[in-house]
Amino acid sequence: MVIVTALIALIQLDAAKSGKPSILAVAVGSSALYVQSAVTAASSALRDAGSGLSDAPRLAGENAALRARNRELAAENAQLSEALAEVPDARAIARAQALEPGGVVASIIGYDPENVFRQITLDRGANGGIAPDQGVVTEDGIVGRVIAVTPLESTVLLVTDGASKVPAVVQRGRWWGIATGTNGRIRLQYVSQDAKLRVGDTVVTGEGRSFHAGLAIGKITRVDHPEGALYQTAVVEPAVPFGRLSHVVVLPQPHGPAPQTAPRLDDSGASAGPP
């Protein structure tokens, strides 16, 4: 013990004389460093754990609030996205309704369940002022004609259905014809052989029971001019994109309400027709 004490004293005296930290001081200091680090880390962890435990209710509350806010924002985002998607549609409907202020805006809620008829079901019926034979349009052109009405909904025969017939005029030369559906497109029939039909000509409605004159039906994509036939025909691409319809405008009847009889499948009540 005396020897160890003397050794320590000599080492310290030697270090003090040389002005450098003694080997013992370095060893103790290094050891203390690790111990202190470990103790500090442990105490920090304990402090954090303690504060975490004490803050748990507050953090849980904050977390719940943030989750709720996140849900609100997600819902708001979805609503805004939907509203943004509807803006062009709403604008188109507004423009179509501006053309016919007395028209009724209706949404499409269904189709023919067997797709035998090209027709759509609207969410407005007799209670909404809809009656048979009223024309249905969008900003792009004519959609079809109301053929059946219940108090809450109505059925519209599309202009592309085989049973649909609409008096039509080729805008460029005022040549008359009848626009008939082909279960997909439209065929312009009974056009005089004198007419100089061209691909790209615009076809519009003639004055009839359901439509005013001048509403777009579509553009000619092919002309059939058979030799020896009394009339020529043309294939017309509809102006209305039927696959993307969601809202339409139901026009008031140009010539007053139709008599309440069984719905007709053509628009032969035209006031003027082909020659």
Place this chain on the structure above:
Amino acid sequence: MPVRTSEDIARTRAFWAANKPLETHAPAYTPDPPVWWHVALALAVALILQATFAPFVTFRGGAPSLVTLLVAWYAVRTGSLRGLAFGLIAGTCEDALAGSSGVAWTFATGLAGLAAGRLARTWLADTKLALVPGAAAVTLLRYGAFAIGMQMQGRPLVLPLEHLHAALWQSALDALLTFVALQFAPGLLRGDLAHRR
């Protein structure tokens, strides 16, 4: 293959006897009427799906008819009389949704139910795969009956060739759906023809 108990066979025979006015053969499948509200729910779902998506699942003019398949399935499981009754109900719903078909779907679908129930009680239904062309035949029969019904109501279908084309494609699609259903849901029908032996 499920094990048939004597109770099953007795029930089969009793059911067949009850349907005898229209059943000249024993059914190929175990008569097993589904729970009524399951069928009602399935009909509602089929109608809503068709009225919402029919134009978007049309292939070459023909759209598959879930209602026809549902009626045929019910008729195969229960018999011609019940098939007829259910077909009339389903057809009435379709006429209500179509708006311009009068009562054509009502009677056409009733006839389809009757025919499907009858078909399942002939040798044609001895194998389940025979139900695939059976579904096509019932679909064609229904479409034809619908066209006749429209004609009788004074509203004949225009563009008859287009409709014939659509009917053929619809029957092909219905047959395909039947095949898929039999492959992936064999539990829709159960029967081993034991009662015929």
